Amino acid sequence: MLLTLYLIAITAEAMTGALSAGRRGMDWFGVVLIACVTALGGGSMRDVLLGHYPLTWVKHPEYLVLTSVAALVTIFIAPLMRRLRSLFLVLDALGLVAFTLIGTMTALELGHDYLVASISGMITGVFGGILRDILCNDIPLVFRRELYASVSFASAWCFLGCTYLELVPIQALSITLFGGFLLRLLAIRFHWEMPKFVYDDR
DSSP: OOOHHHHHEEEHHHHHHHOOOOOOTOOHHHHHHHHHHHHHHHHHHHHHTTTTSOOOHHHHHHHHHHHHHHHHHHHHHHHHHHHHHHHHHHHHHHHHHHHHHHHHHHHHHHHHOOHHHHHHHHHHHHHHHHHHHHHTSSGGGGOOOOOOSHHHHHHHHHHHHHHHHOHHHHHHHHHHHHHEEEEEHHHHHHTTTOOOOOOOOO
């Protein structure tokens, strides 16, 4: 189940990354690069920080092929993408929680404690989007829109709590997926945001 969600998520993230590159008028190479960074950047950053090698896309180059193809397809269907905005928000919410779960479980398998595992999950969930926005010369959306990184962090701790209570893996995964997905959709629907810090030194 988690692998299926992961494949759907990296495809959707690659397509949103391609659209971001298109808004900046990048060539096809730039579109594919931004798409791959968006889809696979979070997992790569996690693996580098944890010393977990080979990187996911090195071990599974088919993921790189999938995201590249998704980027190229996006170029041709871009006029239709505006109509699919709601679908991509849903897929992004699912992908956020799926990425978070994978990152959290990876850290646990490497023997790290719960705090490191939760941060690993959050990095996996949000860092691809941060890298995308930095490369596109934007302030990362994760820092200025509805609850996103905090949903990832909460989802990681939900899974860790289920693990601590010794729930069977499928129960822990199901509870976390449902809870994190619902929280993200509610944040979008009601525009829940973290408090902002505004400093004016005039």
